Amino acid sequence: MAHITGLDMHSILADTLFFPPERSTFAGDVDGLFNFIYYLCLFFFVLIIAAMTYFAIKYCARPGHSEKPSPSHNESLEITWSVIPSILVGVIFFYGFTGYLNMREAPEDAYEIQVYAKKWQWSFKYPNGAETTELHLPAGKPVKFLEQSADVLHSFYIPAFRIKMDCVPGRYTSTWAIPNATTGSGISIDGHQPYHLFCAEYCGQQHSQMRALVYVHEPAEFEAWAEKEANFLETKPPAEAGAILFQRKGCVQCHSVTGDRSTKYLGPPLNGQWGTERDVIPRGSSTPEKVMMDENYVRESIRQPMAKIVQGRKPGMTVFTPSLLNDKQITAIIAYLKSLKDEK
Amino acid sequence: MATITPDTQIDIGHNDDPNSNYLTSSRGFLSWALTLDHKRIGVMYLVGIFGAFFLGGVLALLLRLQLLMPEGTFSFISLDRYNQLFTLHGAVMTFLFIIPSVPAALGNFVLPLMVGAKDVAFPRMNLASFYLWVFGAIFFLIALVTTQLDTGWTFYTPYSIETQTNVIAATCGAFILGFSSIFTGLNFIVTVNTMRPPGMTWFKMPLFMWAIYATAIIQVLATPVLGITLLLLTAERVLHIGIFDPSMGGDPVLFQHFFWFYSHPAVYIMILPGMGIMSELMSVYSRKPIFGYTFIAYSSIAIALLGFLVWGHHMFVSGQSPMSAVIFSGLTFSVSIPSAIKVFNWVATMYKGNINLATPMCYALSFIFLFSIGGLTGLFLGALATDIHLHDTYFVVAHFHYVMMGGTVIAFVGGLYHWWPKMFGVMYNEFWGRVFCAVVFIGFNLTFFPQFIMGSQGMPRRYATYAPEFQLYHDLSTIGALTLGIGMVGAIAVLVISLFNGRKAPANPWGAATLEWTCTSPPPYYNFEHAPHVGSPYDYTGLKYDPQVGGYVRDPNAAPASESGH
Ligand SMILES: [Cu+2]
Numbered sequence: 057m058a059h060i061t062g063l064d065m066h067s068i069l070a071d072t073l074f075f076p077p078e079r080s081t082f083a084g085d086v087d088g089l090f091n092f093i094y095y096l097c098l099f100f101f102v103l104i105i106a107a108m109t110y111f112a113i114k115y116c117a118r119p120g121h122s123e124k125p126s127p128s129h130n131e132s133l134e135i136t137w138s139v140i141p142s143i144l145v146g147v148i149f150f151y152g153f154t155g156y157l158n159m160r161e162a163p164e165d166a167y168e169i170q171v172y173a174k175k176w177q178w179s180f181k182y183p184n185g186a187e188t189t190e191l192h193l194p195a196g197k198p199v200k201f202l203e204q205s206a207d208v209l210h211s212f213y214i215p216a217f218r219i220k221m222d223c224v225p226g227r228y229t230s231t232w233a234i235p236n237a238t239t240g241s242g243i244s245i246d247g248h249q250p251y252h253l254f255c256a257e258y259c260g261q262q263h264s265q266m267r268a269l270v271y272v273h274e275p276a277e278f279e280a281w282a283e284k285e286a287n288f289l290e291t292k293p294p295a296e297a298g299a300i301l302f303q304r305k306g307c308v309q310c311h312s313v314t315g316d317r318s319t320k321y322l323g324p325p326l327n328g329q330w331g332t333e334r335d336v337i338p339r340g341s342s343t344p345e346k347v348m349m350d351e352n353y354v355r356e357s358i359r360q361p362m363a364k365i366v367q368g369r370k371p372g373m374t375v376f377t378p379s380l381l382n383d384k385q386i387t388a389i390i391a392y393l394k395s396l397k398d399e400k
Numbered sequence: 401m402a403t404i405t406p407d408t409q410i411d412i413g414h415n416d417d418p419n420s421n422y423l424t425s426s427r428g429f430l431s432w433a434l435t436l437d438h439k440r441i442g443v444m445y446l447v448g449i450f451g452a453f454f455l456g457g458v459l460a461l462l463l464r465l466q467l468l469m470p471e472g473t474f475s476f477i478s479l480d481r482y483n484q485l486f487t488l489h490g491a492v493m494t495f496l497f498i499i500p501s502v503p504a505a506l507g508n509f510v511l512p513l514m515v516g517a518k519d520v521a522f523p524r525m526n527l528a529s530f531y532l533w534v535f536g537a538i539f540f541l542i543a544l545v546t547t548q549l550d551t552g553w554t555f556y557t558p559y560s561i562e563t564q565t566n567v568i569a570a571t572c573g574a575f576i577l578g579f580s581s582i583f584t585g586l587n588f589i590v591t592v593n594t595m596r597p598p599g600m601t602w603f604k605m606p607l608f609m610w611a612i613y614a615t616a617i618i619q620v621l622a623t624p625v626l627g628i629t630l631l632l633l634t635a636e637r638v639l640h641i642g643i644f645d646p647s648m649g650g651d652p653v654l655f656q657h658f659f660w661f662y663s664h665p666a667v668y669i670m671i672l673p674g675m676g677i678m679s680e681l682m683s684v685y686s687r688k689p690i691f692g693y694t695f696i697a698y699s700s701i702a703i704a705l706l707g708f709l710v711w712g713h714h715m716f717v718s719g720q721s722p723m724s725a726v727i728f729s730g731l732t733f734s735v736s737i738p739s740a741i742k743v744f745n746w747v748a749t750m751y752k753g754n755i756n757l758a759t760p761m762c763y764a765l766s767f768i769f770l771f772s773i774g775g776l777t778g779l780f781l782g783a784l785a786t787d788i789h790l791h792d793t794y795f796v797v798a799h800f801h802y803v804m805m806g807g808t809v810i811a812f813v814g815g816l817y818h819w820w821p822k823m824f825g826v827m828y829n830e831f832w833g834r835v836f837c838a839v840v841f842i843g844f845n846l847t848f849f850p851q852f853i854m855g856s857q858g859m860p861r862r863y864a865t866y867a868p869e870f871q872l873y874h875d876l877s878t879i880g881a882l883t884l885g886i887g888m889v890g891a892i893a894v895l896v897i898s899l900f901n902g903r904k905a906p907a908n909p910w911g912a913a914t915l916e917w918t919c920t921s922p923p924p925y926y927n928f929e930h931a932p933h934v935g936s937p938y939d940y941t942g943l944k945y946d947p948q949v950g951g952y953v954r955d956p957n958a959a960p961a962s963e964s965g966h
């Protein structure tokens with residue numbers, strides 16, 4: 057990684073007035089370039105305004121004063137003030153794009169977090185399966201954010217890291233950063249002073265409320281946090297945990313929970329079914345029989361889907377062996393199915 | 401050079417009284433509504449445009465007041481209402497006000513006079529352009545009072561495809577306004593190309609004409625792209641053709657490319673005429689020929705052409721490839737140089753001058769101050785690494801207000817004060833003119849400078865509510881906006897009051913050398929009795945102040961190469 061070391065001149069002014077604290081390894085480079093442009097601009101601005109004020113006072117119309125002839129153009133002067141700024145903007149351009157390319161290419165071994173944006177909420181998925189609505193990161197490690205949007209454009213913006221990238225529906229985008237300081241200590245978020253995460257691309261009604269908080273932990277603490285977050289079966293109410301599993305284990309692909317019976321879904325809808333009777337065709341038989349949806353029926357449908365086939369549907373459900381879905385998880389899903397009401 | 405003689409259709413009720421001027425030569429509503437006179441059309445545009453400016457300004461003040469408190473000041477402004485307000489503020493200000501401002505109002509009035517002609521090349525088209533503007537504006541207002549547009553003036557997809565608000569009415573409005581702009585541009589191109597008087601070669605044109613000409617080229621070339629883009633958007637909403645909608649395989653980012661392909665050049669439609677005014681003001685009020693005429697003239701054209709190649713700088717974080725981002729960034733820097741050259745030239749024009757700090761010059765000096773800040777802060781946004789952080793924050797909001805309002809609007813008001821005596825034949829009150837210029841200047845900086853700071857601190861734009869740590873900056877900005885509002889209303893009031901009690905204006909109150917100052921103020925219906933003699937637009941040697949007239953007259957003895965013995 058190339059750093060813009062030559063430009064790292066942090067002034068107190070720019071750090072406190074213009075910027076939030078620098079909390080990623082990019083931030084120093086970005087602020088260095090910002091300060092470089094800032095002082096360059098200040099120089100030219102003072103030059104222009106000083107000349108203008110001086111002329112305005114010195115040559116101000118007053119009795120006895122009149123204009124004096126002077127050349128109305130001067131080739132070498134004009135070429136000078138075209139060429140010098142051209143060179144300077146060339147320098148700015150160069151540092152701007154090298155810094156930018158660093159920000160676009162995440163290292164191979166980066167820790168990858170999936171960012172889902174939808175109106176008007178962020179959610180983050182971690183490699184171990186944990187899923188949150190606030191962002192948690194390990195300090196000192198490169199983290200790659202793989203972004204997706206469910207509806208309209210959003211933009212993932214963490215000012216403290218100086219990173220921003222639009223989330224575009226129907227396409228993946230990504231950005232990355234190395235957080236360089238923790239926001240506090242401990243797995244729990246008490247005692248942390250998190251950073252802001254904003255949605256920066258206008259996305260409708262609650263755009264201004266599409267914000268989240270960013271927590272940065274010591275790497276070891278982050279591991280522990282992620283572990284705990286992934287074990288949500290123990291930490292969340294069963295129906296909620298079941299809803300998460302229903303989503304994550306792919307039941308949603310084949311079952312609607314909105315009463316949708318269309319062929320978009322291979323299986324029948326599962327909302328409002330609890331305790332109701334249905335016609336099924338048991339294995340090896342051809343005549344339908346009635347069965348009520350209760351705990352054992354659901355468990356059987358998951359472990360041995362071929363045992364009873366719902367009439368009018370084709371067999372085709374994945375067989376969920378204990379290694380794919382353990383008993384505790386089935387219990388949670390059952391709690392979830394119980395909670396699903398008929399959609400009228 | 402072929403010369404097109406403009407249609408000399410005479411307005412309804414026209415009288416040939418030699419003492420009448422274009423304002424008094426005919427009376428009645430129809431004599432204005434059906435006029436083909438470029439001066440009257442310019443005046444009607446002026447009134448319409450200031451109506452739009454006032455509306456946009458009131459919306460802006462409402463937005464600023466709402467942002468006094470982090471969770472919003474007024475309970476009657478909901479989140480949705482806020483989104484509608486900022487959309488309308490942006491749409492009204494860009495499409496109804498700033499794009500037509502200088503060319504359609506001042507350009508229409510001044511340009512034919514500058515070439516010593518009776519009218520623009522196509523007077524009927526000129527009137528049509530005005531009515532298209534009126535109809536476009538009505539469409540916008542329909543969108544305003546019906547379901548209320550909330551897409552932002554940028555209409556980004558896929559939000560603009562999904563939203564329940566009246567996007568179609570608004571796009572129709574913008575579409576019609578686009579034609580208004582094209583008509584004006586076409587007219588000016590033909591006028592400049594074919595109607596210049598003998599002796600006025602390209603490099604003897606006033607720089608305001610160069611600027612209007614460069615603007616007209618952009619209007620004619622870029623605006624159709626906006627029209628097509630908006631039609632596609634309407635087709636997407638109505639027919640679901642699947643070009644921008646990702647759920648049908650379309651590409652929402654494509655819309656941004658189309659949109660900015662117009663809208664970046666459009667920022668030069670907005671600023672170039674302001675730069676043109678600046679060149680006139682700096683020279684006239686310094687009583688010096690403009691410094692580096694050729695560089696300024698060429699830089700207008702350079703800006704117009706390079707401006708077409710940089711649209712991607714609005715999309716550095718949109719997911720476009722790093723390669724295109726790098727190319728667009730490089731091109732963007734190349735377009736900054738011509739603007740810098742102009743600023744240096746304006747300042748150099750003052751050297752050894754005899755500077756008259758009349759109100760237009762005060763505006764011109766404010767312009768240099770504000771536009772320099774606006775232009776220089778563009779460097780932070782053109783550089784890729786810093787833009788990633790600053791994009792879509794208040795830093796951008798501050799940047800473009802410094803350029804558009806601190807640049808174009810300040811130049812527009814300065815130009816209006818400059819040409820006001822010519823347009824209406826009265827002198828405004830110089831003292832109050834300067835006072836309100838100062839109020840505008842202070843209010844402007846107080847409004848927008850804090851926005852740079854909160855932007856680089858990370859405050860995103862288009863936020864109805866915000867994190868409490870930004871409140872100080874928002875509050876400063878709101879106080880500034882109120883000051884700015886008072887200053888603007890005062891500046892316009894000074895002009896309007898002068899209509900009633902202003903001293904009668906001489907033909908040439910400022911001692912300018914361009915042709916519009918050779919006819920009486922206000923100009924007669926036919927503009928010039930005799931074709932005026934064309935000299936250098938910035939040669940002030942023969943012009944002497946005559947206290948009896950209260951203005952400048954050509955000294956017949958001192959005139960060097962003058963054979964103007966009419
Ligand atoms: Cu969003």
Ligand SMILES: [Cu+2]
Pocket residue numbers: 663664667710711713714
């Ligand atoms: Cu642009």
